Amino acid sequence: MGEKTEKLLSILKLQPVVPVLIVDDAKSAVLLARALVAGGLKAIEVTMRTPAALDAVRAVAAEVEGAEVGAGTILNAAHWEAAVEAGSKFIVSPGTTQELLDAAADSEVPLLPGAATASEVMALREEGYQVLKFFPAEQAGGAALLKALSSPLAGTLFCPTGGISLKNANDYLSLPNVICVGGSWVAPKELVAAGDWAGITRLAAEAAGLKA
Numbered sequence: 001m002g003e004k005t006e007k008l009l010s011i012l013k014l015q016p017v018v019p020v021l022i023v024d025d026a027k028s029a030v031l032l033a034r035a036l037v038a039g040g041l042k043a044i045e046v047t048m049r050t051p052a053a054l055d056a057v058r059a060v061a062a063e064v065e066g067a068e069v070g071a072g073t074i075l076n077a078a079h080w081e082a083a084v085e086a087g088s089k090f091i092v093s094p095g096t097t098q099e100l101l102d103a104a105a106d107s108e109v110p111l112l113p114g115a116a117t118a119s120e121v122m123a124l125r126e127e128g129y130q131v132l133k134f135f136p137a138e139q140a141g142g143a144a145l146l147k148a149l150s151s152p153l154a155g156t157l158f159c160p161t162g163g164i165s166l167k168n169a170n171d172y173l174s175l176p177n178v179i180c181v182g183g184s185w186v187a188p189k190e191l192v193a194a195g196d197w198a199g200i201t202r203l204a205a206e207a208a209g210l211k212a
Contacts, residue, residue: 001128008110008131009179011068011090012159014042016173017207018182020072020161021046021056028195029056032187033064035197039204045092045182047072048079054086061087070112077103084109092182094135096120101127112159116140121153131157131179138163143171150177166206173211183207 161182
């Protein structure tokens with residue numbers, strides 16, 4: 001577990017914000033990823049919420065220099081296998097099941113498992129996980145909850161995702177137990193649809209400049 005934790009940390013420490021992407025067109029994913037990398041956001045999460053998602057992961061992994069692409073919204077072992085086969089460097093789940101933990105145990109690819117309560121965090125710590133996704137962040141209690149957990153559950157690091165924007169990102173990034181945040185605001189649908197890659201690079205650079 002230690003080696004996989006270090007592998008995951010090396011990816012998450014690349015930047016303060018991990019773009020969380022819903023990709024409808026695999027062809028645009030490469031241009032989108034290049035725009036994000038150009039702005040300083042190299043670790044990119046493609047969520048498995050569309051038919052194009054796996055092709056997008058595959059294309060970004062093969063064609064975008066400097067990108068560390070991961071797959072999000074992984075719900076079961078079949079999702080895991082498909083995402084890893086497509087080239088995912090890390091896996092993200094909204095919550096955690098034993099099926100996912102078993103798939104992760106048998107893989108060299110690190111898992112960023114989701115947790116929203118102290119009990120869920122404790123259960124994952126018992127499985128050896130030190131780095132977790134806090135989801136849905138704003139709805140589950142926000143930065144105030146993570147601050148409250150920082151002392152009794154010291155040693156656990158979080159990547160909060162859900163309801164995070166440029167306006168509140170630093171509320172999380174200022175906490176000692178937050179390594180980075182996940183957000184979709186760096187790749188708004190209207191800019192992607194318009195092919196405004198320069199605009200996305202500007203948003204990425206702004207996010208990359210946040211305090212990590």
